[in-house]
Amino acid sequence: MRRRLLAPALLLLATALGCTEAGTAAPAPGPAALPATEPEVRPLGRIIPLPASVRPGGAPYTLTAATRIGVPDHPGVRAVAERLAARLRPATGFRLPVVTDPAADLVLRLDPAAGALGDEGYELRSAPGRLTLTARTPAGLFRGVQTVRQQLPAAVERDTAQRRAWKIAGGTVTDVPRFPYRGAMLDVARHFFTVEEVKAYIDRIALYKYNALHLHLTDDQGWRIAIGSRPKLTEVGAATEVGGGPGGFYTQEQYKELVRYAAAAHIEVIPEIDLPGHTHAALVSYPELTCDGKALKPYTGIEVGFSTLCAGKEETYAFADDVLREIAALTPGRYVHIGGDEAKSTSPADYRTMTDRIQPLVTRHGKQVMAWHQLTGDATPAPGALIQYWGLDRTTAEEKEKVAEAARAGAGIVVSPADRAYLDMKYDEDTPLGLRWAGTVSVERSYDWDPATYLPGVPRSAVRGVEAPLWTETLSTPEHLDTMAFPRLPGLAELGWSPAAGRDWSTYKVRLGEQAHRWDALGLSWYRSPEVPWPAAAEPPA
Structure with a gap:
């Protein structure tokens, strides 16, 4: 294995884990389990x-x-x-x-x-x-x-x-934290999760010093937040989810309760209203938002990229203004996420037209724009925007350079590459839950990278931090969330918090294995990855 000098903060840890010489990492532990007791x-x-x-x-x-x-x-x-x-x-x-x-x-x-x-x-x-x-x-x-x-x-x-x-x-x-932004994203649109279930996830991320919860509230399969001026969004658009389940939504009071609960853990809630694509549930609710005005049927599949708002209708911008005004009023945090990704059925000209008109609505209502990195391709991010990169290692250099250009122009960057940070990707080919369109994401792969240097050409000063998204196309219970988040969620927290010089997979995986006792005590349904030396007697709860 590669050998590296340990940071001062790791000297005690290195000794405790059996390093071979002062300041040098010992060989990676073999498959032997850790002691059964702490x-x-x-x-x-x-x-x-x-x-x-x-x-x-x-x-x-x-x-x-x-x-x-x-x-x-x-x-x-x-x-x-x-x-x-x-x-x-x-x-x-x-x-x-x-x-x-x-x-x-x-x-x-x-x-x-x-x-x-x-x-x-x-x-x-x-x-x-x-x-x-x-x-x-x-x-x-x-x-x-x-x-x-x-x-x-x-x-x-x-x-x-x-x-x-x-x-x-x-x-x-x-x-002190390395980065100011350390986020976890929870998709409640593909499968709906109750207020208490989201609170439990807030508790999980708080333990590992996350400070942002990005809630993906709207998508093709369901609309999850009540908008008083647009009641059909929840009367119609919230009644479905992937696979045909009952769906659900948060009243404005329930959403405010989630915001208050997160704030007690010093976590900022960032709501996402995905525009102009991923909007099928909105179009079903209000057919006048489609370009032809025709009624649509609800969607419960998992394909993406087929829905879009209509750039040529003023109703599009009245709708966006209503929704963004209300969500901004409900949210005390700095950001409203407007999505902007996978608008495959939107022409580049229409995409620019819509995002150029929607972004000022966010700032008009007192918030800063956050958006997926596709906003840097066919549009120009608003001043002060926070751009979230979700591409892959294999994403084209041209697409990455667009993100770098935005960063050099003043945009902040949050890094969450799908093939490293997406918690819904399978751990390996045999993982029963999750998807693999970005490849499999092992525990080591999710940990062994550096957000500050991941995107070429992006100034380090522009990197605000890292996010761990958890999409829910295949996840419908709190136990599913735990299984896909643990053991990867803590490692992404460490990428956001800890100094780069102190991080090393060979010692990290031992600290990670020791967390099993805590997860059992908390009742988590965690995944026993073979990459990690778990305690001999620590088994996930049935």
Whole structure:
């Protein structure tokens, strides 16, 4: 295997995993399983995503029945602390009161002067009798809380009392994200998922420090968000899904509840209203949006590229304005995603006409445009647009250069190549779920690439981050989502958070294998990839 120097943050991890010499990665572990049980104290920093800096030392901190969580008089910090306490109470059986007392033994504190930590960074100090989590913002404290969770034994995730010691290794973790955007996309259009099911997915991504949830709300198979000025979108367009199921939709109050729930995890919801293609459900609902005005039948297949709005009708732009106005009013985040991909039945001239008129509607309603990278081909992204690249390694150089040109002109780039980041691609030829139009995407393939250098000609400063899309043509249950997301979702989180110099597949896959205990405790239906050395006794739940 290739040998590389380890970053300082990895020295402890390298020792723990059996490196052959200081600063040099050991040979990749063989197929032998990891120990069936966790160590009493997890080495500091042996988590996902890998922290930026780890300085181990000293005896561990122990969570006890006498532990109190101290916070300043700040509602945002108290909310983070209450969420932590709620997570820890069932398994520990401890009261864990949240108090405004700096003398408490587990303290969450704000330091506005800690500029080096940025908006999401944190510092964790662990020593006997005292655990201190410091950040400049409540978001940083929330990210640090996920580190606290992962440093504790995995049994802390269970919902019933567990008899064991709760220790966090001594030392200091100083951690900041590599990229400001670390997104997960969930397609609720091909198959509909309920509010509670989406909340569960938010919980999954929060554990790995994601900060954006991109909701794909509309497509040919179904329209999933109520629009007051266009009631037929849900009366008609929401009643179908792939395979002929019942479909469904979110009321505006339900959507706002999802936004609030995500915000409590410091996750920004980015709604996608796919235009001008992927619009069959809208056309079924309002036939006047078609060029010939004829009524259409609902669609429940999985082919793409056949639907389009009509560039020559003013009704197209009135419709887009109604939908984008309402979705913008419901969404406190910065972005509205307008899709723009796979408009195969739209001529280049019509595509430009429509996107040139639709993009200003987004900005008029106070949001920034986000769109798939096809917007850079036949149109010009609006100022401040965020472009999401979903192409493949084999995508033509010309198409990639269009993205690079947009980046050099000021567009931000989110990288989510389908043959590396799409969680709905099969792991291998024998995977029962998923598709393979982009090829199979193994756990290693999804991890072993660099978003900053993936697209030639794109300035590194233009790369805002990475996204892990999960499309649902073949996925209809929460268990299906878990199976395709785990174990790949944590690796894509690490690509977005951790320094490039500290990442290495041979050590990462061991840390990943150790996560199995936590997934079992959480009740996830994860996929036991043969690439990863899983704990001997860790099996996915039936």
